[in-house]
Amino acid sequence: MRRRVVITGIGMVTPGGVGTKATWEMLTAGRSATRLIKAFDASAFRSALAAEVDFDPAAAGLTARQVRRMDRAAQFAVVSAREALADSGLPEVDPGRIGVSLGSAVGCTVSLEEEYVVLSDAGKRWLLDHEYGVPHLYGHMVPSTLAVEVAWEAGAEGPVQLVSNGCTSGLDAVGYGAQLVAEGTVDVAIAGATDAPVSPITVACFDAIKATTADTSDPAAASRPFDRTRSGFVLGEGAAVLVLEELEAARARGAHIYAEVAGYAARSNAFHMTGLKPDGREMAEAITVALGEARLDPTAVDYINAHGSGTKQNDRHETAAFKRSLGQHAYEVPVSSIKSMVGHSLGAIGAIEVAASALAIEHQIVPPTANLHHPDPECDLDYVPLTARDHRTDVVLSVGSGFGGFQTAMVLAKHEKGDS
Amino acid sequence: MRERLGVTGIGVVAPNGTTTEDYWAATLAGRSGIGPITRFDPASYPARLAGEVRGFTARELLPSRITTQTDHWTHMGLVAADRALADAGVRLADLPEYEMTVVTASSSGGTEFGQKEMTGLWGKGPDHVGAYQSIAWFYAASTGQISIRNGMRGPCAAIATEQAGGLDAVGQARRMLRSGARLALVGGTDASLCPYGLVAQLSNGGLSTQSDASRAYVPFDEKACGYVPGEGGAMFTVERIDGEREPIYGYIAGYAATFDPPPERERPPTLARAITRALEDAGLRPDEIDVVFADAMGLPAADRAEADALNAIFGPHKVPVTAPKTMTGRLYAGGAALDVATALLSMRDGVIPPTVGTTDPVRSLGLDLVLGRPRERTLRTALVVARGFGGFNAALVLTK
Numbered sequence: 001m002r003r004r005v006v007i008t009g010i011g012m013v014t015p016g017g018v019g020t021k022a023t024w025e026m027l028t029a030g031r032s033a034t035r036l037i038k039a040f041d042a043s044a045f046r047s048a049l050a051a052e053v054d055f056d057p058a059a060a061g062l063t064a065r066q067v068r069r070m071d072r073a074a075q076f077a078v079v080s081a082r083e084a085l086a087d088s089g090l091p092e093v094d095p096g097r098i099g100v101s102l103g104s105a106v107g108c109t110v111s112l113e114e115e116y117v118v119l120s121d122a123g124k125r126w127l128l129d130h131e132y133g134v135p136h137l138y139g140h141m142v143p144s145t146l147a148v149e150v151a152w153e154a155g156a157e158g159p160v161q162l163v164s165n166g167c168t169s170g171l172d173a174v175g176y177g178a179q180l181v182a183e184g185t186v187d188v189a190i191a192g193a194t195d196a197p198v199s200p201i202t203v204a205c206f207d208a209i210k211a212t213t214a215d216t217s218d219p220a221a222a223s224r225p226f227d228r229t230r231s232g233f234v235l236g237e238g239a240a241v242l243v244l245e246e247l248e249a250a251r252a253r254g255a256h257i258y259a260e261v262a263g264y265a266a267r268s269n270a271f272h273m274t275g276l277k278p279d280g281r282e283m284a285e286a287i288t289v290a291l292g293e294a295r296l297d298p299t300a301v302d303y304i305n306a307h308g309s310g311t312k313q314n315d316r317h318e319t320a321a322f323k324r325s326l327g328q329h330a331y332e333v334p335v336s337s338i339k340s341m342v343g344h345s346l347g348a349i350g351a352i353e354v355a356a357s358a359l360a361i362e363h364q365i366v367p368p369t370a371n372l373h374h375p376d377p378e379c380d381l382d383y384v385p386l387t388a389r390d391h392r393t394d395v396v397l398s399v400g401s402g403f404g405g406f407q408t409a410m411v412l413a414k415h416e417k418g419d420s
Numbered sequence: 421m422r423e424r425l426g427v428t429g430i431g432v433v434a435p436n437g438t439t440t441e442d443y444w445a446a447t448l449a450g451r452s453g454i455g456p457i458t459r460f461d462p463a464s465y466p467a468r469l470a471g472e473v474r475g476f477t478a479r480e481l482l483p484s485r486i487t488t489q490t491d492h493w494t495h496m497g498l499v500a501a502d503r504a505l506a507d508a509g510v511r512l513a514d515l516p517e518y519e520m521t522v523v524t525a526s527s528s529g530g531t532e533f534g535q536k537e538m539t540g541l542w543g544k545g546p547d548h549v550g551a552y553q554s555i556a557w558f559y560a561a562s563t564g565q566i567s568i569r570n571g572m573r574g575p576c577a578a579i580a581t582e583q584a585g586g587l588d589a590v591g592q593a594r595r596m597l598r599s600g601a602r603l604a605l606v607g608g609t610d611a612s613l614c615p616y617g618l619v620a621q622l623s624n625g626g627l628s629t630q631s632d633a634s635r636a637y638v639p640f641d642e643k644a645c646g647y648v649p650g651e652g653g654a655m656f657t658v659e660r661i662d663g664e665r666e667p668i669y670g671y672i673a674g675y676a677a678t679f680d681p682p683p684e685r686e687r688p689p690t691l692a693r694a695i696t697r698a699l700e701d702a703g704l705r706p707d708e709i710d711v712v713f714a715d716a717m718g719l720p721a722a723d724r725a726e727a728d729a730l731n732a733i734f735g736p737h738k739v740p741v742t743a744p745k746t747m748t749g750r751l752y753a754g755g756a757a758l759d760v761a762t763a764l765l766s767m768r769d770g771v772i773p774p775t776v777g778t779t780d781p782v783r784s785l786g787l788d789l790v791l792g793r794p795r796e797r798t799l800r801t802a803l804v805v806a807r808g809f810g811g812f813n814a815a816l817v818l819t820k
Contacts (some may be wrong), residue, residue, distance in 0.1 A: 046545050095681065096693065106558055107529075107580075116538050119619060123542025124533075130465055130619040136625035141528045141617070143559060144580045146811035152682050157690050159580065160812060161588055162580040164526060164559035180596055186503050189792040199536075204549040210555070266575035267518060268567045273489075273555040282573055285518060289600075364580070402557055404564025406576060 006415055007258040008245030008250050009088025010355050015342045018060055018084060024359050027367040032220045032341045034043050034234045039198045047212035049222050050198045051236035051343030069136050071108035072196035074116060074149045076239035081190055090188065090245035093252060097253045098187035100150050100231035103163045103173030105347030107143030110199045115140065116173060146294040150190060156185040159288040167402025169193050170350025171410050173262035177244050187249055192241030193351035203235065208272035212309065221371045224388040225308035225337040226315050226383045228376040229256035233309040236343025240355040258358040263294030263411035271405050273301045275312050280321025283399060283407040296395060298326040303366050305357045305398040308337020309344050316407030332392060333353035336384040340347040350400045357396040361414045365379055366391045425597055426667025428759045429508025429657040430502035435650050435748045444765050447773045448794050452747040454633045454648050455461025459613050467627040469636050470613050471749030473648025489552040490565055491530030493611040498563035498569060500655035501605050508657040510603065512570055520572035521591040521601040527557040527752035532614035533557050565753045566605060574601045582808030585627040586756025587816045593658055602660050608753035609653035617730045621649055624809060626719060626737030635776055638721050639716035639743050640785055647718040653754020654761040669764040673819040674702025680811035682803040685708030692729040698815035704801060706734045711772050713804045717742035727785035736786030738794060743774040756806035760816060763802040771796050806820050
């Protein structure tokens with residue numbers, strides 16, 4: 001018998017701010033964090049935009065050693081994990097009963113590239129000079145380091161893994177973490193995702209396939225999901241980490257429960273590494289299976305937290321997927337994309353969106369799709385333009401879609417006291 | 421009653437054999453694939469040996485459209501996957517598309533592809549980054565390409581737990597098979613034998629700087645001095661076995677993973693617990709394990725820690741222990757996957773392949789090492805142990 005899994009702690013580092021509170025305020029205010037890149041001089045790049053985190057690692061509580069050792073993505077993850085653990089009020093738990101499932105699409109790219117520049121003398125040498133390597137260079141090459149850092153922070157000695165499923169990494173990492181608790185392997189899972197991809201190589205590689213927007217005319221309005229003037233996604237960065245616990249244990253200790261992870265499913269389109277068919281078939285299948293696992297009818301969905309990356313093919317693909325899986329209800333349920341505000345932080349965004357979905361349940365508020373002034377006539381659902389909405393939000397569907405053809409759906413449900 | 425998960429097909433691409441049977445013949449013969457690095461000039465580096473896969477031409481085995489948009493690591497993963505499917509003899513068209521899943525382990529992604537593209541960016545400018553960097557370098561590239569090539573539309577994943585990844589991928593695939601999937605293509609390959617890959621590996625303190633290929637990677641030996649890196653790995657098909665059908669190789673009977681606390685916590689290591697849990701998961705007693713495929717890091721302290729864990733569970737000299745990876749070097753995400761393949765072939769043929777190079781084992785470790793030549797023995801069960809940099813431990817139990 002599967003155990004039920006609930007979210008009892010949330011920690012976030014996003015372009016909206018360091019911390020869950022700052023992030024939620026920004027999301028519900030409909031404020032965008034996209035801007036011209038400050039991390040490096042991006043003037044020679046096609047897409048010079050990103051949603052960046054104004055992050056001071058020392059102010060966020062990291063020691064000088066941690067800052068030296070950790071890539072920016074690891075710093076985000078550890079600060080988020082620390083907030084989530086404090087938020088959960090988790091008492092001392094047998095370390096062997098704590099697991100970590102952390103997602104990241106591109107790992108420690110910022111550090112890998114910085115080190116590459118030094119070792120290659122800015123691209124001049126193919127045979128890199130190892131004498132200039134930092135001692136923890138190998139830790140940057142293997143993305144598993146991100147999970148190691150979070151495990152150390154949480155004192156976890158159960159299963160620890162880094163999930164790297166491209167842009168669905170965050171949703172999948174939370175899904176796998178929930179499975180660890182549900183199957184009884186652990187009692188607590190620290191689950192979430194992190195990515196810090198704002199570096200020249202990552203900006204250049206999305207430039208090369210014209211996936212990101214080149215429109216710098218109004219940086220704060222650059223990410224425009226479901227708008228007919230949209231022109232590509234805006235790169236983002238950040239992290240979100242959740243504390244997942246078994247329902248009965250959480251209840252017994254009087255923990256605050258944000259929501260239950262009621263259903264999760266993933267499918268693949270086996271079609272193209274970056275292309276999507278317009279019918280949304282595989283995402284629809286993932287949604288249907290996730291709702292089935294949650295034992296909920298499609299009409300129970302109160303809010304859809306969309307992938308909403310701001311590319312034409314995505315927006316049409318997932319609009320079709322919602323109609324295919326929810327039928328007429330797709331036209332009645334509010335749908336929004338927070339990527340309009342925090343950009344697309346690759347593997348991290350799925351976890352940020354799950355956290356935002358849990359907060360939507362907590363506060364009974366649907367965050368808006370910012371910058372949506374000119375609806376795409378082919379996207380004919382209720383995308384909650386510009387302003388947040390007070391709305392009964394007891395069941396949230398959060399979806400993700402990514403390179404490799406991966407499609408993921410997660411269902412969160414409000415947990416009532418005494419509900420069983 | 422729990423479902424039975426059987427391994428029905430194996431595909432190997434290894435430094436000492438680019439097909440499963442070539443690899444297996446070389447492994448039983450004690451033939452090593454370790455030699456001087458030829459992919460680039462290693463003269464300026466303190467470590468100059470590797471287990472390179474030679475005689476593998478991706479363009480002869482895969483469409484050029486795919487080889488140009490993927491890294492060497494993915495080439496080997498795609499070919500190993502093709503061979504595992506052919507070996508299993510499954511007709512994919514007969515299986516429901518959403519019930520086929522792909523799980524690969526990835527340790528460091530498309531390192532060589534990434535170094536080339538960064539050379540273009542930093543040497544020439546942003547316009548010199550190619551269109552395929554975005555899909556070739558990232559850690560999920562092999563999983564995505566294998567899913568697309570074979571029309572597998574179930575849940576897919578890439579797991580990164582450094583060198584434990586090959587076993588953790590099996591653990592993840594097992595969850596998917598238990599929640600509806602019927603067939604999983606699972607395993608791992610790796611290839612970081614480019615200058616950036618080697619330079620990064622040099623910083624972890626584990627690489628052997630011995631220049632004699634036969635003495636460079638000698639785990640559990642008095643002269644253990646680190647390991648030699650390698651490339652390649654294995655993929656296999658795991659299927660839910662309903663009814664009477666006999667799988668070709670064996671069953672995934674037990675799996676567990678743990679994580680070591682950092683040294684400053686002064687808490688005990690957790691490898692023994694991973695093994696114990698995997699045995700419990702398989703419903704087997706320690707004395708029912710017929711052979712152990714060791715992690716065999718090749719550094720004295722790590723070898724000692726592994727021996728301590730094995731002895732705590734099995735008792736000294738109670739179970740044969742081997743490390744055929746001494747013939748390939750450590751393949752990172754491909755290493756434990758290849759060990760699983762090797763263990764299954766051992767059970768099939770009733771023979772334990774040897775550990776080569778190790779000639780003067782540390783007596784106080786108390787291990788019954790299979791040294792020099794293979795040992796024939798009926799094998800009903802096997803334990804595979806893997807560890808990853810940072811504290812990852814995983815254990816997998818296979819049964820006939």
